[in-house]
Amino acid sequence: GDHRTAAGRVWEGASKSMSSIPQPLLKIGYNVLFTIGFALTWPYLTYLIWRRQPFWERLGERLGHYPPDLKEWLKDPRRPIWIHAVSVGEMLLARVLVRELRALRPNLRILLTTGTPTGRRMGEPLLDPQTRMVYAPTDFYYSMLRAFRRIRPTALILVENEIWPNMLWRAEKMGVKVFLVNSRLSRRNRRLFRIARSFVRPVLQLFDWIGVQSPEDMRRFAMAGFPEEHLHLMGSMKYDVAALASDHPGKGLEVRQAAGWDQGQVLFLGGSTHPGEEKILAELVRALRGKHPELRLMLVPRHVERTSSILAELRGTGLRVMRRSDLESQGGSDPEIVLVDTTGELRDLYPTADLVFIGKTMSGTGGQNFLEAARYGRAIVAGPHMENFMSLRREFEETKGIRVAGSAEELERVVGELLANREEREELGRRAKACFQEHLGAGRRCAEVLIGEIAKSERSSARD
Incomplete structure (x- = not known):
């Protein structure tokens, strides 16, 4: 037991000294590490995506460069909300959320982003004059800067556990509120967050509102270092996803x-x-x-x-x-x-x-x-x-x-x-x-909160 206690003390001391890392240094460190990591995994990622669909087809979108018709759509003075759903499961949740947001506010403009071709296909039924979809920008400083300047969102809604530091830092810099919906935290992820707490904690503080699925998740999020005052128990939107209309009922x-x-x-x-x-x-x-x-x-x-x-x-x-x-x-x-x-x-x-x-x-x-x-x-x-x-x-x-x-x-x-x-x-x-x-209704509860918060953001940006 003694050696574990000693190791714990050493780790705790290291954590305390690391927690005083100035934010600029944290940002530089993350960007250097992300770039190196991306460079090392790039050939494998390209191969994986190429097997499913030509990756190059929309590479520009992943770097924050958008087609002319989308640029035109984004020039509208009514700024959109940005919903990010990385793949199929998250996009199904986004479908529920969009339906509920629309029921409360039919003219809301929404930009969806996703990370995979299958996620994109799953989001296609949502597209209409008020809703557009592109690939999410990769979490490079430059890509996020371009994306945020072009999109100018009134709010950023991340579905499930999407935590991209450059995205969150850019949102903070532009005064865009960040919402995490339908979030859950496994025991393993909680341990990872706690181990890297000194690096992760300043990033976790950037969420303005976190909708979690269960009381157990509330406890795990708090232990992992998420701001407790921003945690809200909303239930699981997976019930609402399962209640979506069947494509072929008979x-x-x-x-x-x-x-x-x-x-x-x-x-x-x-x-x-x-x-x-x-x-x-x-x-x-x-x-x-x-x-x-x-x-x-x-x-x-x-x-x-x-x-x-x-x-x-x-x-x-x-x-x-x-x-x-x-x-x-x-x-x-x-x-x-x-x-x-x-x-x-x-x-x-x-x-x-x-x-x-x-x-x-x-x-x-x-x-x-x-x-x-x-x-x-x-x-x-x-x-x-x-x-x-x-x-x-x-x-x-x-x-x-x-x-x-x-x-x-x-x-x-x-x-x-x-x-x-x-x-x-x-x-x-x-x-x-x-x-x-x-257990149905988590989607509606989330949408009601989000609509209220978006209205607040719009009022404050109108004053500015």
């Missing part, structure tokens, strides 16, 4: 009919499964089919490129497997398993399932978001690994809206119970739906 029923599963079969859906889980679920179905011949399994793997390896794995089970893409041509044949080898359909398939397993909870770690299954009142079962969704898990376990199994054997027992007792299965789904509906 799709699930069509798929079920195409498989020939409309004759009283009970559908067990494995959503966003990870390696190893498909085999576990298939073995479970094989074991339970003697007692429950009506049981059918639909597998929706998280990564569709695993299709052929999953098919190879399932051959040994003796169950008949059909690909989702073959259903229309040779459907109606009532296979035991349908393997979904298409993308983007999971959300539309939930409403037709009788029982849902949440992927990445048995053989992965971290878990997956299960709110869309809860929205439709499905009976939800999961494995023990739900580290990334602990607050959600707690909320649903408290209301008995989810069954969590500690092992594959226990999962088989739980599923067997729910198949044997239809009333209990439906009640589990009803409780999940009630819990889901009770």
Whole structure:
């Protein structure tokens, strides 16, 4: 214990001496380190992005250079608010936020920024005469300077945990208030913030308002060094995301009919499964089919490129497997398993399932978001690994809206119970739906606060 205490004292002393680093020195240090880090990772980043889409296509936007039509739009005296949503998940949250902001103030001008091509695609439905979207500037001093001078935002809203020092310093210099919405902090991130507290703390103080998801997050944010007086408990906007309108409402029923599963079969859906889980679920179905011949399994793997390896794995089970893409041509044949080898359909398939397993909870770690299954009142079962969704898990376990199994054997027992007792299965789904509906509204609460704060900023800039 002594050596740890001594190490702690040394670290504490170092921290105290570092906390007196003048801000100009902190800024120079960050910019030098960021430039070196960027230069070292640049080839790898370029390769990653090039694989998905030509990176060069909009390189100018990432450096704060915008196309003529956007420059023209930004010349309007009604200055926009700037919402930054780095990728798909954050952009879905931004869609909720924009909808709620618009409901309260229809003529609000909004500029969205994102960091990925998929984030950009997810934001496209929001575009209209009052809403524009570009790639976010890279956190170089020059890029941020150009972007802020061009955009002149009345407020900067960052979705989830986006912390870019040059962006925050530039906002402070221009008197732009910074809001962090739908924020959560994992234990690991909290530890990282505490270790680098002397460097990070001055940056964290630059947030004017932080909307956090749970009381546990409030505690972690305060311990990590965020200003306590700026922390506000708002709940999770992920519930509102799950309540967004479905793109193809009747799709699930069509798929079920195409498989020939409309004759009283009970559908067990494995959503966003990870390696190893498909085999576990298939073995479970094989074991339970003697007692429950009506049981059918639909597998929706998280990564569709695993299709052929999953098919190879399932051959040994003796169950008949059909690909989702073959259903229309040779459907109606009532296979035991349908393997979904298409993308983007999971959300539309939930409403037709009788029982849902949440992927990445048995053989992965971290878990997956299960709110869309809860929205439709499905009976939800999961494995023990739900580290990334602990607050959600707690909320649903408290209301008995989810069954969590500690092992594959226990999962088989739980599923067997729910198949044997239809009333209990439906009640589990009803409780999940009630819990889901009770937690809706974080998006509206955030929007109300933001509209009030934006109006204040506009009044003070009008006085200036």
